Every structure is written in C-alpha cells, then in structure tokens.
Amino acid sequence: MKDWKNILISPDTNIQQTLKIIDVHSLQIALVVDSEKKLIGTVTDGDIRRGLLRGVSLNAAVAEVMNSAPVSIPYDMQDKHRILTIMQANKFRHLPVVNEAGYVVGIERLEDLLDAGRYDNWVIVMAGGLGSRLRPLTDDCPKPMLPVGGKPVLETILEHFLEQGFHRFCFSVNYKAEQIQQHFGDGSKWGATIRYLHENKRMGTAGSLSLFPVKTEKPIIVMNGDILTTINFGQFISFHLEQQSEATLAVRTYDIQVPYGVVKVNKDKLIGFEEKPVYTSFINAGVYALNPKVLERIPKNAFYDMNQLFDSMLRTNERVSIFPVREYWIDIGEISNFRQAERDFSNVFEKK
Template sequence: MRQWEKALIGPEATFRDALISIDSTGAGIALVVDCDRRLLGALSDGDVRRALIKGAGMEDQAIGAANRKPVCADDHQDPATMLATLRAHSLRQLPILDRGRRVVGMVTVEDFLNIPVRTNPVVIMAGGKGERLAELTRDTPKPMLTVGSRPILDTIVGNLAGQGFRNFWLAVNYKAEQIEGHFGDGSALGLNIRYLREDKPLGTCGALSLMPRPDEPFVVTNGDVLAKADYSHLLDSHLQSDALATVVVRDYQMQVPFGVVNANGAQVTRIDEKPTQSYTISAGVYVLSPAVLDLIPKDAFYDMPALIADMIARELPVRLQRAEGYWMDIGHPPDYAQANADFGAVFEG
C-alpha cells in the first residue's frame, strides 16, 4: 500500500485525528504507534464509530478504543501468506511489523488486485540431471518432478508470475524437450518464456553467458528450490542498494548426534549433549545487475559460488538478504518426500 505512513498516529492522537488519518488513506484503519513506530494498537473506522456512540468526544484520546492486539504480518512473509492471513481473518488491511514490532508497511486486499507488472527477467536454472534422486529422474528432469499437484517448475513459475514477473529464461539441458514441450513460449500462461539451451552442463551459473544482456537487474533461482519468497521485495531491496549481486540466505541448523567433548589438554571441561549448530546458507536465489554478466566465462562450466568469490576478490559489492519463509531444496529422496508432504499446507492452503 502506498502512503501507508499516513495511517500512523501517536498515542496522544484524538478521535478527530484518527478519523482524518483513516480518511486520508482510504484503508479504513489508523495505527497507533510510539515515537519509534512500535505498534501500540489499531483503530478501525468501526472502533471510532462505536466509541463515539458510547459517548466519547472528538477531542478525546483515541488510544483507549484501539485494538491492542491486531492481526499483523511479519516483514519476512511473502505476499501469498499475507493474502491467506487477510482471508482467514476476513480483514481488509494488515500492518507489517519488523522483529522489533515497528510498523514498516501495510497491505490491503486491494493491493493484491492490482499487482504491478515487473519487466525484470527471471532466470531459472533447470538443466541439471538430478542424479542424487536416482530412479526418480531417470526419465524426468528434476524440475519437472511432480510435487503435490504439479511439477516443481510450475510452482516456481506460478509464484513469480503471481508477483508480476512476466519475462522468463529457462536454462535447460537434461531432457530439455520435456520442459520446452510443457511451457512452450509461455503465451498460454500470459508469459514470455525463452530458453538458454546448454549443449553441455554449464553449472549453476554458466548458462547466464548465453543470455542477451538485459537493461535491468534480474532474478536467478535454481529450478529445484521450492520457496515462499517475496521476489518483488527482494528485487526492490537490491535496487535500493549499491550492490551488484544480492544473495538470498537462510539459517540452517544441524544437530550433532553425539555428546561433544570440550577439553583443555587432557582435562575434560564440558560435554555438550547433541548440540545444534546453526549456519547461514545460500538459498539458491539471487539478484544480479547486468554488469555481472561480464564476469561469466562464455560457454564454460561455472558455478554461482565461483562468481560470488570472483566478485568478492574484485571488491565488488555483494549483499545478502535473509529469507525466513518456507524453503526446500529438493536434492535427495527424503527432501522430495518432505516437499510432497508439505505442499498442500504451504502452497495450496
């Protein structure tokens, strides 16, 4: 929602102030915040009306009539999750809060009816063999494996298209004819889909050397990653920075199945029973500026970690952006089984 800041009022605001705020946004709500924009409560036009009927005056402080525990969204949630929350609670608007409960935005039902078209290209790396999935990919390329009710690629493309993206490049190699036969040129979906055809495996990044240089930053995602990501927000954040590359990361935890012994020489100082270690990992999603294409060797095997390492060595700006929604890299049979188990609740719930 544009101009959502007009919905913010201070704790000393009167009912008159609240009504002016509600009228200025047309969103039907005013958000009471402290001096640091931490949310104290929400006032709908109905809350104000009921308070006035009960005898409150227009110059009385409005915070007493505010809902102190309104339904809110976290700033890392994707649009699909926010829309589901609006539907589940029959709401018209949803404040967005950061971890400190500061208001950083607001979405309304109307926002989902007028999603702007993004001209930025999306490149989906869909050329791998998926050898770790053994028999599952003997006759089917991994991105075309069915998860839930449809192929993995259908879900990835559909999520991006639902956020306004229309221009896609699919990097294909292994059993490419199945992918091209399924999507064609994308016109049946209202999309423009073209192909980066690898005559040999080019890694997770090499196929970008086959791509015509775009005029604006573009999204790159692996074709075997199912994620509930806000790609539009990711792109906007990249554009607002001075970075040439944005790497989407997430936290990944691993539990050691044994007691870990800490010692000082031969003296045992502590035993940590089955500790959990946390790592920051790449989520397989990136935003790259066009200049980055100059660093990618032509028609040669090249992985994304090599590109990022080269950029760092050249002291080119690379930023990270954390994603905390659903994420599943379908690399092994247990991952595939888990994705199928999760699909209904995550992507169709």
C-alpha cells in the same frame, strides 16, 4: 491508501507479529507510532531480515530493528512528481505522510505513483541439471518436470512468480530440454513470456547465464529449478535495491545438533560441558539477484559455477548482500526431500 491504519504498530510489538502485519497487508511496511499515533519509526521486511542476520530474536521488540529516523512527507505535498523524485533518489518504496505535529495521516507507495502492477525484471530458472540424485525418477523426466502436487515443480515456480507480478522468464535447459519446451512453449498459456537458454554441454551452475541475450537495466533474479519456496520475490528485489548491491544471495539457516555432550576446554583444563548443542549456519538457498553487468564476468561457452562468480566479486570488493529466507523453502534434489515436498504441497501452495 485506505489500508494504512492497519500497519500502525507500537515500538513494543514483537518482530514475529510485525512480520504477520507486513505479510497480511499489501504495503510491505509497518509504521511505528507512539500512543498518540505520532510517527517514531518504520520497519520493512528488509529491516527485519537484516536484524535476523545480526542475531535479533523474532520475539524481540520491533524497536530493535526499526528505522528510528524515518523520512516522511507533509500531508499538503500534492506534487506527485516531487514525491516520486524523493522516493527514487533515496531508493524508497514507501513514504509516510504526516501532519504538522508529526502524526501519521497516510502513506505513499512507489507502486501507486508508477501505476505499476507488474515487475519487468527477468527471471532465469536454471532447469538443465541431470537430477542424478533423484534417479530412477529422472531417468525419463528432467528434474524440474517431476510432479509435486499434481503438476511439474517448474510450473509451481512459474505460477508463484506470476502471482507476484513477474512475467518475463528464461529457462536454462539441457537434459531432456524438449519436455520442458513442449510443456511451457512461449509462456502465452500462462500470460507470460518464456525464452530458453540452451546448454549444449555442461556449463556449471552459472555458465549458461553468459548466453542470456536480453539487454536490461533491471536486476535479474536467478533461481535453481529444483527449489520450492514461498519467498516474496518483490521483497527480495526491494531488499537488493535498498542494499545498493551488485548481487544478493538468498540464504537459509541450517541447524546441526551434536548427538553428544560437548566438552569445553581451555588448553589442558576442563571448563564445562554443553549437552547436545545445536550449531546454526547459513546455507546457499539457490536464489540470487544480479545486476546485469555482473553477467559480463561469466566466461563465454565455458563451465562456470555460481560460487566462482561470487568469489570473483569478493576479490574485487564488489558489494554482495545476504538475504535470509524466512519463508517455506525446500531443495528437492534428493529423494527424501522430494517426498517431503509432496507431503508439504497442499498445506503450502494450494489455495484454501
């Protein structure tokens, strides 16, 4: 792998700069080395997102989130099958290559060993909503077909997935479904496979997943059809696999500023003031990774919401992970957000 030198960083590199290195280069990892280029750690997008969930600042040194006990392979290991076995057994996507003294001399990638340029995971886009909050725009047009940047929102969603190597799609449709099917057909125009889940009645935010007819062993991505985002879905799937979760929920930070000075009290005594504090919470970003067996929990032909699915998993102690979204994300479910997406589109999605 000829570009591995571009991903070498020092432990003092801040997390924000590390993210740029991971995003700009195609390796999805950075190798942390000392001044002599000896390997002392690795950091992936998943490591950083887990750090963000713990409250680590983007200005902090990468040493705070790196894996300080990295697995590596010797430079003279030529058995590609053995390397692949090590990766698959440990759910690694990368393995640094080091010499006898522990200095980095290269990197092996799972994608290269598998010769894989595409993801075979199915993507289900929930595109059947009424779009009531967007009326009158949705009186004659289903919400995912509303134009932003000169093309339907759903087309931008499709193209973003395709750019990242995904090619298998199911669109869950109901309201004015014929417009969606006429526009996208079987997906061959985009070099994709598109199938449809037909909701013949209101089935909630998860009910139509019970109609998914495909048998697969790979995690399924589920995404609301009224979201525009630049999430790296390859990293999303990698994160889900690394966590060994049954389901992963993408979340977005949401800040609420109190417009007044807040009084702090202890019982009946004043202990201080806080001027217009900002409280940060995580909100559901409408993007999920689900292992196929999770769909078996969804009742057939019934109204069922996604929060009911996750509540049922929590009651039985299933492993559910949280994936913090740091990329562009907007829910166009309301007029104000729809207009904001129109203003953002050229800067976010159009190629320069």
